[in-house]
Amino acid sequence: MIIKNGTVYDPANNINGEKVDIFIEKGKIVDESELRDKKEIEASGLVVLPGGVEIHTHIAGSKVNIARIMRPEDHRKDVVRKTPYQRSGTGYTVPTTFTIGYRYAEMGYTTVWEAAAPPLGARHSHEELLDIPIVDKGIFTLMGSNYFVLKYTEEGEFEKLKNFVAWLLHATKGYAVKIVNPGGVESWKWGKNVSSLDDTVQNFNVTPREILKNLARAADELHLPHSIHVHCNNLGSPGNYAITRETIEMLSPYRRHITHIQFNSYAGEDWGTFTSGGSDIAATLNKSKNVTCDVGQVIFGDATTMTADGPWQHTLFKLSGNKWANSDVEMETGAGIVPYRFKKKNVVNAIQWSIGLEVLLLTEDPYKVFLTTDHPNAGPFYHYPQVMELLMSRKKREEMLETVHPLVKERSVLPSIEREYSLSDLAVVTRAGTARALGMTAKGHLGVGADADISIYRFDEEQIQKSFQKAAYTIKDGVIVVKDGTVVADHMGKTYVLDVKADLSEEERQIFSKYYTVQVSNYPVEEAYLPQKEVVTCR
């Protein structure tokens, strides 16, 4: 297949708005000489980008399902009927598996990562991923409050910890180490939390600082393609930008990814004096190395907050008065779910909205900061084009600022920011940057050897949101899956796993059989759950 005369933006290969033809053969991008299938897509006047790579979203697994059960009112608002190529489903904040795949593809995204799978729920997560069509996918495994991680950190047994991390990634078929409120989730089992990096975790003589450092070192020494994926302590609380800054700085020189950083960039003493810490965080990102983050940009309207950060979810339940679900995952982690609505006229919500944009716009290197909404915590993923428009147009930002709470202009630097994203910058924060941070060499670019995951848009500078909402074409593994914003073919994506191998010691097996509800032999996810897998080598 040839994509002819398109205006190509491929920042990873330094192609910036040039007319380049792209040749596809057997699901890969190839050199012209290897081309056999001469089918053409005429793309003159269209913008050609690599397929979108989503770095952080919640789309599969136990907590997503709890939220689905908990929110019938959410499904009622957004019913999707079947078409010859699509199954029926429901949408809005917690869509059904099939709808998730279709909507990502319609928007031009071809790779998505479920960002928090509890190890015991990993099988469930993979089962649901199997039902998410079109896109490539994988899971990050939750480890921040795992019994063995805490035990080995307390005992100072780093090699044992490293071995356990490798085994857990192998057993859960995970791709990266996810850490949520390190230590805090363990303390939550006793109704407590941790509030600084040096607090002691309940029943273990360890601190969040030690947990983070050990896991970051383990991830680096195991040569995992993605760094540790950190949801910091004190998420959601005013004044938490200090702990975020400290986390970024103290983890140097290890690689680290701070996720949904917007929720962790709050200044002020309490809710009354709540202000933006976005510029401070952006300054920290600018001067730090080996650090990436995604923003978790707020979208006004309905959201369903779901995170393994059980104590924060309880706080939010008390703050909002909405319904709440709590989940405790044995010796591993926990979770909480609370529906939430972000309102333009609520001063805190409006400042939260400005913080995400501040971090995106003030961080100079787009390879350090990525666009997410932490779906569905700050808003549904299919509202990304709305954020893209705000990033690319100062005029639109100013229009939006007029409609939100007036205090934003005093408590945030957003009104003074002049920067506008170029299409290249946008391609980095949604594609090239995320793929690089995830260590996915065949994604996020259009060079020879890359996967033929391509999105083509009818780009109109006046209507940026509309341009990106529905792709003119989405091509996945060389197959046209979306045309004119509608799914036109069924396709099964791959699940990404690592080639880590490790085994448990006899002592660990005994602890397992003593305290877990499942036998260790039944614990690992079987190969049957990965009919189409892509194994990534750690080196």
Added chain:
Amino acid sequence: MLLNPLVKTAIPVTAPCITPDWFSGKSVEEVGNLPVYYGNKEKRLRDVFDIKDDGKDIITLGSVPTVKYIGKGMTAGSIVIKGDAGMHLGAEMKGGCITVEGNVSDWAGAEMKGGEIVVAQNAGHCLGGAYRGSKSGMNKGLIVVKGNAGNEVGGLMKKGIIVVEGNLGDAAGCSMKGGTLICYGHPGNRLGALMQRGSIVLYESPALLPTFTYDAEYNPTWLRVFLRELQKTPHRIPITQNHIEGTYRRYNGDISELGKGEIFVFHE
């Protein structure tokens, strides 16, 4: 407009387009072209109904026990159903009037925000209720049922009036947050369970939950005014002079919740 069902069928027809808002200014041809779902198949209104223009603004339907969502979200105008009506009648309606000369199925007037529904015979479950997961049910408007009603009548109701002249099913007014529910027949079990605010007025003595406490026997001023106003409506609600001037026993509850709800039982 006159609509008569072409076939008698057990297959549900989803027709939220049958509202004065959708019909206004349209010819028979245009009305016939409105989309409906027959089971899971998309069809046109003319495939399911024989449509005639009788020159009136009122929409008159024959007996349509399997047609769902009639009058959904309507804001004005009238619908008359010469027989039974299906589920979700007048759901989320904001104004206008729906008259049913037979029975109505479940979820009639669910989450309605205004307007009137009058049912000559019996109503199903969840009358004026809240859909699963919603924070509140009926929020303004009036529902009058001449016969009996099913379970969970006025669940999570926030404002508005429901009058049932026959008996109530179980858990009437459950989780009520406001509004008034009047019943002339026998109220079912677990009446007002989890209610926070709102009033239930009864003319037969109920089996109250233990979470309701007796306050006093008196003639509430607001009820006197309220019943006099209800008397003025054309729905012939059986309010007697005795009901207006007599005394009521007041119970408050549900004390396992906020406890600001009240149940009035007519005494003499």
